[in-house]
Amino acid sequence: MIQQPRHKGDYADREVDCQEAMEPGFQAIVDCMVDVGWTRGEVMRSLRRLIAADNITQKENARVEAELAIARAMLRAGKTL
Template sequence: MEPGFQAIVDCMVDAGWTRGEVMRSLRRLIAADNMTQKENAKVEMQLAIARAMMRAGKAL
């Protein structure tokens, strides 16, 4: 497990969270991270298209 996730899990366990609560929270955290990565990829694609259009001398 990545050190960051391990630290989060350790804090949750120390705070008295159950295994189920920890797992649900980690799934939500991973889902949010996946969504962020998808959105970042979309933005990168749009920037690449805009750069290519500018180099080609086309208006945005």
Template sequence: MEPGFQAIVDCMIEAGWTRGEVMRSLRRLIAADNMTHKGNAKVEAELAIARAMIRAGKAT
């Protein structure tokens, strides 16, 4: 496990979280991270298209 995640899990367990609560929270964190990556990829693709259009002289 990544050291950062391990530190988070350790703190959650010290705070009295159950294993199930920890796992649910980690799944949500991973899902949010995946959604962020997907959103960033979409924006990067849109920017690449816009830059290509500007270079081609077809900017609107």
């Protein structure tokens, strides 16, 4: 069963609580994948690749947001792009 956050809003250990809440779900996914014939190693490598792809996406999104912020600031200042 997935646990709800201990508190509303942001607090110091919220990410740790989220990770702990996700563990049973990830374990269930791994168990289901192994049950149908995937090895634990294959499942873990796939999960790592998903995490890596998400990290790359987050970095790219942050880069694009920074570029947009610079472009908006330049437009407000009346400078050409």
